[in-house]
Amino acid sequence: MPSHPNTPPRTGPDLYRRAKHRIPGGTQLLSKRPEMFLPDNWPAYYRRAQGCTVWDLDDRPYVDFTSCGIGCCLLGYADETVNAAVTRRIADGSMCTLNSPDEVELADRLCRLHPWAEQVRYTRCGGEAMAVAVRIARAATGRSTVAFCGYHGWSDWYLAANVGERTALNGHLLAGLDPAGVPPGLGGSALPFRYQQIGDLEAILAAQPNGIAAIVMEPMRLEAPRGDFLVRVRQLADRHGAVLIFDEITAGWRSHHGGIHLTLGVNPDIAVFAKAMSNGFPMAAIIGRTAVMEAAQQSFISSTYWTEAIGPAAALATITRLAETDAAAHIRRIGTQTAAGWRTLGERHGLKLRSAGIPALCSFAFDHGADSLPLMTLFTQEMLARGFLANGLFYPTLAHTPAIVEQYLAAVDAVFAMLRTHLDRHDVAAALRGPVVHTGFARLT
Numbered sequence: 001m002p003s004h005p006n007t008p009p010r011t012g013p014d015l016y017r018r019a020k021h022r023i024p025g026g027t028q029l030l031s032k033r034p035e036m037f038l039p040d041n042w043p044a045y046y047r048r049a050q051g052c053t054v055w056d057l058d059d060r061p062y063v064d065f066t067s068c069g070i071g072c073c074l075l076g077y078a079d080e081t082v083n084a085a086v087t088r089r090i091a092d093g094s095m096c097t098l099n100s101p102d103e104v105e106l107a108d109r110l111c112r113l114h115p116w117a118e119q120v121r122y123t124r125c126g127g128e129a130m131a132v133a134v135r136i137a138r139a140a141t142g143r144s145t146v147a148f149c150g151y152h153g154w155s156d157w158y159l160a161a162n163v164g165e166r167t168a169l170n171g172h173l174l175a176g177l178d179p180a181g182v183p184p185g186l187g188g189s190a191l192p193f194r195y196q197q198i199g200d201l202e203a204i205l206a207a208q209p210n211g212i213a214a215i216v217m218e219p220m221r222l223e224a225p226r227g228d229f230l231v232r233v234r235q236l237a238d239r240h241g242a243v244l245i246f247d248e249i250t251a252g253w254r255s256h257h258g259g260i261h262l263t264l265g266v267n268p269d270i271a272v273f274a275k276a277m278s279n280g281f282p283m284a285a286i287i288g289r290t291a292v293m294e295a296a297q298q299s300f301i302s303s304t305y306w307t308e309a310i311g312p313a314a315a316l317a318t319i320t321r322l323a324e325t326d327a328a329a330h331i332r333r334i335g336t337q338t339a340a341g342w343r344t345l346g347e348r349h350g351l352k353l354r355s356a357g358i359p360a361l362c363s364f365a366f367d368h369g370a371d372s373l374p375l376m377t378l379f380t381q382e383m384l385a386r387g388f389l390a391n392g393l394f395y396p397t398l399a400h401t402p403a404i405v406e407q408y409l410a411a412v413d414a415v416f417a418m419l420r421t422h423l424d425r426h427d428v429a430a431a432l433r434g435p436v437v438h439t440g441f442a443r444l445t
């Protein structure tokens, strides 16, 4: 197990300081900003990643106990079988005037796994796949307004919810999303409802005399639908002629092979996959019923790199390997072990933890008032010194073994003991080498 002299890495943080001058926002993804982990002292960049180990620019190894590539790498980093399929595809040409036959095989595979679906379109990233899904729904219904729950990417259709409102998206995973640059005319076209609150959705539908185009949601993320919530969502979609879109970008594949909705007894009209379906290579799929998907022919939905051949090759190899290894069962076990460890160690050291999520997407936060965020920052700082990338969010992978979790929990035990000491001395903030972690979207200086 890696361990480091208790000094923060330097090359990565220095490069990141340079990046912030050249790249507005520092990185291309809010969730990869070092400020979201350990401002000023996060390694920020990697030289190599393999299994669940990451080497920073100073060649220090860390075991990754965060979201593991923002939830993309369910098989672990640089999976050999996926890399082999991709390498073959590169050798045979990753782009061409003609199409990749893997597109058809992948479509068949996805529809066999989700028998309610008959047709498939592809993009490469999650947010753009959701934008395509919403476009198809709007084209299919001839309506504009969308009701949604949860986070669905950076597109105008989604950020429209915060136009004029500013706070509509708070409570939907990412707070503070600024709709600057989104046309004000889109205000009112995306209306949020809360998970488990069927009344919210009923109220939206009652207030829309012209109907809505789509209901967009993750079928499940942090918690299972209570009672008949999801069944009633399906009924409302049917009654009002709205397209029901399930966003499986983060929930799909990790708890169950395919969409998590397959375990919930409710089928959508469209489901969207990305991220984990191709283990770190860009690929996304919009699958749906023919009656709805055919609308993709009426609207111009077309992009050059949606036809490159690496994504489908990676997705076919990933899906095959996820099935062969029963990765979902392993991931559930690892998540259960980790979350149980957090609870036990929290109690042992008298730390109040709020844990959330399903085993495959588990998380905890400290519940110590104004000390909570400094405590999480200190946790990340001290876990880093012990060779772990760690915060309060863990997306297990096939590469995490029970023995690795034990080693991680031994480090958590030591760090929790240290946090307890600083809490008792009222000097948590003083133990930090840099600023406190950020929690949402904010302009960087």
Ligand SMILES: Cc1ncc(COP(=O)(O)O)c(C=O)c1O
Binding pocket: 125, 126, 127, 128, 130, 151, 152, 153, 154, 218, 247, 248, 249, 250, 251, 274, 275
């Ligand atoms: C549920 C959900 N939808 C959409 C997205 C956006 O996907 P991407 O970041 O690939 O654009 C994410 C990303 O975290 C997500 O979790």
